[in-house]
Amino acid sequence: MITPVQTLSDDALQFLKQTLGDELVTTNFSEREYHARDQSFHHAHMPAAVVFPENAQHVSAILKYANEHLIPITAWGAGTSIEGNPIPVAGGIVMDFLRMDKILRVYADDFQVDVQPGIKYKDMNAKLASDGLFFAPDPGANASIGGMIANNAAGTRTPGYGATRDNVFRLQVVLANGEIIHTGTRSKKTSSGYDLVHLFIGSEGTLGIVTEATLKLHPIPEHFSAAVASFETVAGATRAVSAVVGAGLKPVALEFVDVATVRELNTTNEFHLRENPTLLIEFHSATPHALEHELALAQELCNDNGCIFFEVGVGRVERDRLWKMRHSTYEVLVRNHPGISFLICDVAAPVSKYPELVAACEREINALNLPGASIVGHAADGNAHPLVPYLPDDKASHARALQALGNMVRVALSLGGTATGEHGVGLGKIPFMREEHGASLDVMRAIKRTLDPNGILNPGKMF
Ligand SMILES: Cc1cc2nc3c(=O)[nH]c(=O)nc-3n(C[C@H](O)[C@H](O)[C@H](O)COP(=O)(O)OP(=O)(O)OC[C@H]3O[C@@H](n4cnc5c(N)ncnc54)[C@H](O)[C@@H]3O)c2cc1C
DSSP: OOOOBSSOOHHHHHHHHHHHOGGGEEOOHHHHHHTTOOSSSSOOOOOSEEEOOOSHHHHHHHHHHHHHHTOOEEEESSSOOSSSTTOOTTBSEEEEOTTOOOEEEEEGGGTEEEEOTTOBHHHHHHHHGGGTEEOOOOOSSOOBHHHHHHHTOOOTTHHHHOOGGGGEEEEEEEOTTSOEEEEEOSSSOOOOSOOHHHHHTTSTTSSOEEEEEEEEOEEOOSEEEEEEEEESOHHHHHHHHHHHHHTTOOOSEEEEEOHHHHHHHHTTSSOOOOSSOEEEEEEEESSHHHHHHHHHHHHHHHHHTTEEEEEEEESHHHHHHHHHHHHTHHHHHHHHOTTOEEEEOOEEOOGGGHHHHHHHHHHHHHTTOOTTOEEEEEGGGTEEEEEEEEOTTOHHHHHHHHHHHHHHHHHHHHTTOBSOSSSOOTTTTGGGHHHHHTTHHHHHHHHHHHHOTTOOBSTTSOO
16 A cells, blocks of 8 residues: 655645645645545544646646655545545545536537536536436435546435436546546447446546546426335335336335334424335326326335325425435434434345345344434335444444444345445445455456556555
8 A cells, every 4th residue: 555645745735836826735724624534434534735626637737746756646526425435544635626616518419418527416407407407316415426426326316317327428537647538438329448437437536536527417307206105014115115116117216214214204393204114206207197107006016015105296396395304314313313423334235135134234223222223225226224323432332333334234245235335435345345346356456556556546445
């Protein structure tokens, strides 16, 4: 591993200031501290400096210099990761893309857009709405496109539209040696060469720095429906997920919310849900008739699996109410349980194994015997997010939470799943990489050595 760099030499600072201008380089304590941690429990590490590049040439010049002088470089989007992904564990330079936040070109007829990496997806979607278009992947936080690409972020709409990986056509990437490359095509199809676009997606800034991306857009749908299905048992709810997906229905979103989470949400008085294991379901359609048909079939399948209440709301307002509720779960939980911290676990398995995965997660978090233990999940993707409570000032409690998290990951792997459905490896999932990937991990290391022989890019991650 590259040697950590806690302070930059005068020469290095002078180079950065000459290249970017004084105002785009800082060693200010509060900026360094702000860029020392993400939203996870992992220890903070301060970078030696923070820079705010304005174009690919800035990024290229800095990387070339850093590569020659062995200075670690960690890219930074919005810092909303929850596995320690952007924490600069080896110090060096954090490259914050705050100033590269533009929509460059909209290809409305092709449903595509060229953007810089620092733009936040919610801000981008607000601008694209005037063209009747949107970018579908939707992590709860207002993440940057660069961070979403680097983590292969997903969200509630993934069953309908795919993860970030499924929504990127082309990338401009600056390699560790400063070379600027373009990879991918705006064509919907290509069989040309190795698929470097998808190599960089999910690489967490360890193989190259994304400076521009062509994204896939979708027309904003005409008709929405949102349904809330309450079940007698968790097993019934999770079986209904397989039934709905297995019947060939295409919900845009299909989320599982356990009874503990429902109780937490009801404390806000904004929502009045039945206190049962619940599925939140959304369909989009070009016609109201198709919507009715899909909802009727979904209801039938839920009823077959012990659904005791199926409430349908049609239209954008109902849909927005549902997702506001789902996205507020973590905030509500934290507010309701002062003195408790939570590890956000992220495991996924094939959808037919979802009932087993959720049952194992339930056992693990309940055994901790602390308030706030709960599970939500992007059920149609087989993705579960158990919220694992621990006492922040109690090392043994934290160790027990980590143990529970490890047990849940091992269950996911034994079911043919993964240690991370969408949050990435960061620091938290490194211990499971060998178990999940076996000899493929050595291939990944070889790729890393080829693209970043000096190990300057986001050191300490992935391996
Ligand atoms: C409340 C909450 C809810 C969340 N819900 C979800 C969810 O539903 N689904 C989900 O997937 N995630 C979720 N997340 C996690 C997080 O929002 C995503 O992982 C997101 O993709 C991180 O983006 P960011 O801009 O904050 O990136 P950062 O955290 O700043 O960085 C993430 C990684 O990207 C790298 N990086 C940043 N910019 C670039 C670039 N230009 N080139 C190369 N590498 C780069 C960084 O080095 C780092 O490794 C949630 C987080 C929170 C706090």
